[in-house]
Amino acid sequence: MYFKYILTGIALLIGGLLAVQGSINSQLGGILKSPFLAAFISFSVGTLTLLALNVLVRTELPGKELLSSMPIYLFLGGIIGAIYVSSAIILIPKIGVATMLGASIGGQMIVASIIDHYGWFNVAIHQISAGRIIGILLLIVGVYLIERF
Numbered sequence: 001m002y003f004k005y006i007l008t009g010i011a012l013l014i015g016g017l018l019a020v021q022g023s024i025n026s027q028l029g030g031i032l033k034s035p036f037l038a039a040f041i042s043f044s045v046g047t048l049t050l051l052a053l054n055v056l057v058r059t060e061l062p063g064k065e066l067l068s069s070m071p072i073y074l075f076l077g078g079i080i081g082a083i084y085v086s087s088a089i090i091l092i093p094k095i096g097v098a099t100m101l102g103a104s105i106g107g108q109m110i111v112a113s114i115i116d117h118y119g120w121f122n123v124a125i126h127q128i129s130a131g132r133i134i135g136i137l138l139l140i141v142g143v144y145l146i147e148r149f
Contacts, residue, residue: 015101023097026088030093042085043082096146102143102146110136
């Protein structure tokens with residue numbers, strides 16, 4: 001039970017890193033005068049980091065058969081990541097880090113609740129409840145208050 005709280009705390013810290021990442025990438029985009037070049041540099045550094053980690057832990061590369069048998073949608077994560085990072089670089093200077101991340105998290109919670117409810121992508125089913133809906137609505141109200149004040 002306590003382990004779940006520890007993992008939630010780690011997720012909270014990682015979420016804080018997204019605010020730092022968005023701010024750094026936004027500054028990089030301003031200096032380079034291109035959100036897409038800034039996102040490319042960010043992903044390049046991330047790719048090199050992941051390459052080094054995979055070499056360090058000696059990850060075995062998947063075979064051609066496994067790769068060809070995987071559903072095509074499993075390869076969309078990189079595209080979604082590129083859209084998110086590029087959008088954050090564009091939006092943060094216009095609406096601020098708190099509003100960008102708050103609205104982004106609101107969207108994530110709405111879609112995540114639908115995914116959980118139906119068990120899409122082989123996740124465990126967690127039914128949408130009144131408490132979850134109220135939580136999402138409070139989050140959206142919070143984003144409104146952050147943007148307004």
